[in-house]
Amino acid sequence: MHPTVKPALRRGWRDLNTVQFGMTPAHALTLGPVDTATGSFLDLMDGTRGLPLLREEGRRMDLPDGHVDRLVQRLARAGVLDDARGGGARAAALRESGQVMDRLRPELAALSLLTSEPADAIEGLAARRGLRVQVRGAGRVGTALAALLSAAGVAEVEVRDGGLVEAADVAPGGQPAEAIGERRDESARRAVRRAAPGPAPRRSTASPAEQAGGFSLVVIAPRDEVSVHAPSPTAAEPLIASGTPHLYAGVVEGTGVVGPLVLPGETGCAGCLHHTRTDLDPAWPRLVAQWHSGRRRAAGACDVTMATAVAGLAAAHALMFLDGRTPSSAGARWEIAAPALRWRSRPLLPHGACPCGASRKGKREHTPEDREPHATMAVQHSTEFRRTTDTARLAGTWRAHV
Template sequence: MHPMVKPALRRGWRDLNTVQFGMTPAHAMTLGPMDTATGSFLELLNGTRGLALLREEGRRMDLPDGHVDALVERLAESGLLDDARGGGPAADALRGKKEVLDRLRPDLASLSLTASEPGDAISRLAARRSLRVQVRGAGRVGAVLACLLSGAGVGEVDVRDGGRVEPWDLAPGGLPAEAVGDRRDEAARRAVRRAAPDRPPRRGPAAPPDDGPGFSLVILAPRDDVAVHAPSPSTADPLMASGMPHLYAGVVEGTGVVGPLVLPGETGCAGCLHEDRTDRDPAWPRLVAQWRSGKPRQARPCDLTLATAVAGLAAAHALAFLDGRAPSSAGARWEVSLPGLHWHARPVPAHPACPCGAAEKGEGEHLAEDGRPRETMAGQRPSEARRTAGAARLAGTWRAHV
């Protein structure tokens, strides 16, 4: 192990014997009382020395026996320490691709803020390279979203859509102007390859559609605004049957939507959303039928900045899930409308009339005490409560700072 105080956290002295790591309340912690020698020793925790060399440095600085190991252990327990050489073989392979890692260093630093164990951040970043995600929809939201996931290190991002690129499909970070007239799916895949820090092998245009297993997540980002507002349960039937996690995102009439993230059989799905809306508004099925049968519009209202914001938030929720977390879109839809732009979450409760079976599990089985989905994926980090408790155990010297 080559211990390193997380460089993503800025450090400052609150007074002569108290150090604060981090600036924001979400991640900042304080350490005190801090003697001068230990404060100076912190500068050596920069990832260039192993524990044996750090112990020698500690002895030269007249630190008590065992002090270095205790400090390293406590920093690690509190989530303030990283390992400059940790993360396993996949992380080592990523370090060997300097140009790729340099592109991803801001993402690595961000992951380190929420990583629980030393080496966990680069391990998660390296794991993204083996993941496959499919984005269904290559409009202003879907194409940008796909490029964001590719740029964040997801190994393969497949895009599915029909038709040809129209001028109103273009967006900075998505489909470029030279793609007008090209097939949407092919144009989006080219954009995805350009966004990737490590170019994946190119799949030929004659490759058959890949809708089978192997994806970690499917994202539904339809260009049809009715499909955004009232997603058809039948569209997701194959995903539900195969147990495939899927996330909805899009823009409808000046309102951006992210969610729900559906964990089949665990959280509310499109069918649950339809049943819940029908309970609250008996006219809902009649309205949806009229909207779906109405004459399609050539260019639907989809503000460029709103579409970009939706793509960014959806990509962030997707990455949180892929990294083993439980984002707040699991069982909820985040919505924001022009011109006020106030994001708010609308729960999508599991409905007993929906055949997905999520309601049969009972709310307590897949929801935490605070009502949010439990973190169920491998490699999850401890909760913030556990992190704070870990700090409190440090012989009374640590306290969370808010």
């Protein structure tokens, strides 16, 4: 192990004996009491030294026997320590990839804030290089979303759509103006390749299921407003049958929508949404039929800022799922509309009349995983960490002992 304090966490001294790691309430932790020698020793934990060399440095600084190991254990258990050489073979290959690694360093830093074990972040980032995602829809939302996933390190992002690029499809980070008149899917795939941090690794790094042609996730981002507001249960049936997780995203009449993330057989799906809305409003099926049969509008109310916001949030939810966590869009739709511009969550429960079978599984809660240290950790010596909920005030904060 080559310990390093996570670079994403800025360090500062609250007083002569207390160190704070991180600035924001979501991730800030304090360590104390810390003597001057230990504070200086923290600067040596930069990933360039293994534990044997760190122990030698500790002896030169007259630190007590075992002090270095105890400090490393405490930092690791508090989630502020990383391993500069851990993560296995795929992580090592990623570190050696030069430009690819340089492009992905911000992603690595962000992932490190969500992981507790040293080297989990680089291992997770390397795992993205073996994933396959399909985005259905190459309009303002879909193309930008696909490019974001590619830029975040997902090795293979396939875009599916028909027709030609229109002027209304053009948006920053998505379809470029010079692509007007070209095939939507081809232009979107070029956008994905441009956004990629480098060439995808060989498919041998993928799991057997992925090598067989399956997708880790399908994102449905239709250009049609009606399909955003009332996603088709029939269109999703093959995904439900194959057990493929899928996420909906789009803009309808100036309202941004992200979700639900459908985990087949576990969370509510498009069919559950249709049945729930029909229960609340018997006219719902009639309205949907009329909306689908109505005259196509020249351009929907999908302004570029709303499209970009939806693409960004949907990509974040997709990445959280791909990284092994359950985002808040599982079993819910997030919506935002002008002028308030507040994201609101609308729960979507499994419906008993839907053939997806999720209702038979019983109610399951899907919430984002919490990286907070366990409150039951035993106290060791007199050093303790505090998780700050207000960086300007420590009184009354949640506390985890290590």
